[in-house]
Amino acid sequence: MPDIKTEIPFGRPFIVGKELYYIAKAVENGSLAGDHRFTKQCHAELERRFGSAKALLTHSCTAALEMAAILSGVGPGDEVIMPSFTFVSTANAFVLRGATPVFVDIRRDTLNLDEKLVASAITDRTRAIVPVHYAGVPCEMDELATIAEDNKLWLIEDAAQALQSTWKGRMLGSIGHLGCISFHETKNVISGEGGALLINDERLIERAEIIREKGTNRSQFFRGMVDKYTWVDIGSSYLPSELIAAFLAAQLEHVETITEQRRAAVDFYQTSLTPLAQTGKIGLPAVRLSEAGNGHMFYLFARDLDERMRLLEHLASLEVHAVFHYVPLHSSPAGRRFARTGSPMLVTDEIADCLVRLPLYHGITLEEQQRVVDAVLDFFGG
Structure with missing residues (x-):
């Protein structure tokens, strides 16, 4: 008989620990909406791991990028520097705010944004730089951070592929003002769909929570800071369900x-x-x-x-x-x-x-x- 070999897929979702047990516990706990036990557990773990001022789970890295675009305040007429060799979400997040992506070439060695070309792409309309850590390999973050600081620009890391990668001992995603992580099933640690926004500038925490909760101050209400919650800003429903958080919590343990x-x-x-x-x-x-x-x-x-x-x-x-x-x-x-x-x-x-x-x-x-x-x-x- 011929030697019939099974297909080797490009990727394959996996279970490494208590994923199914935690999902059952989430159901048993009586609420499958977001921001309950397992969401909070993931927030705490990500904050510990990255040293970020705040971590917020999102339903995708795309959602994290969209939140970052809103937090950066970009709008029509503004420009945002980024590589062209990236997933569409990197650009789409800013286009949705009316801003114009300005594509800069990449380095041949790392396939990351060429930091030597960034300064010449800056105009008086530039508001942010968005480096993408391709294949989890770090961009030249020291030089990019200096350029951003000198020109008073936001530095937003698209670290979708970079969980556990570091730059000079610092986790990627923790260096810019904001960092965006993916837990899509193609990534190293997965929850099917899912992502996180890492907030490294404390000034952005309060508004980030509001944007993530459909533009309401619901998070402040549940902390007892206000006696009722209401619509206070633009936003959308960016948080994932407890089922996603439960699966992710088990993965983060490994x-x-x-x-x-x-x-x-x-x-x-x-x-x-x-x-x-x-x-x-x-x-x-x-x-x-x-x-x-x-x-x-x-x-x-x-x-x-x-x-x-x-x-x-x-x-x-x-x-x-x-x-x-x-x-x-x-x-x-x-x-x-x-x-x-x-x-x-x-x-x-x-x-x-x-x-x-x-x-x-x-x-x-x-x-x-x-x-x-x-x-x-x-x-x-x-």
Whole structure:
């Protein structure tokens, strides 16, 4: 009989501890709306872990970014500097406020915002800088923080991929005025959908709570600070249910183990594919992702767009599900409509055509990873 191999998915949701037990406890506790026992437990854990003045769970990192955009006060006519090589939520959050994203090119080594290009993109309309920590690898935060301070700009970290990554000993997401984290099922620690806003500037806490609670002072009411709650500001329903918080609470109890396993998986890919890279047939990350980041992803570079597509088709034929990543926002229909570029996008355009992300998830086995590596080698005649 033929050797039929099971599919290796690009990602896979997982359970590591008491997720189902905590969900049952949330039901037993009698309230599934947000901001009860497990939400508060997650807030406390995130504040401890990041050292942030306040952490607020949201129903997605997109929601956290939207809250950050409101808190920054940007509006029509304002500009916000960010990379084009990012998920659409980074830009959409500010476009929804009427602001214009200004895209700046990325560095070839980290695929992060090129801090050397930021200053020249600043105008008298610039209000914020939004670095994205791609693959959990930190941006050059010292220089970006200096630029932001010198120009009186908000510094908002899109740390969606960066849980447990650090910059000079500080957790990513805790360095800017605000940080945004994702717990989407594709991330290292998951709750299906979910995110968090990290508030590192105490001046923003009170308004953040109001925005998150549909523009009401409901949080103050439950702390006994007001005798009734009412509509006081703009806002929306940004908080998740207790079911999401319960699942997340269990995952956060194992975050170090999850991160260690993913770093080991990333290291396996890098070591196994280095000989092929030395022949010039593929490119590998310029930084060792297991050391520079949190093991969130592993990627390689084909030599051009055509080769990239043929490689993906070859892997799919062997039941290996690999993917490319972002279509650069500056080249998208909405990007051309709502944004502008603040520098030539040479690196962004080049790597976007060549990048391939390999399967990676908690619990991926060495046998599965070896199948992925063998499939890549087979395509290049290795």
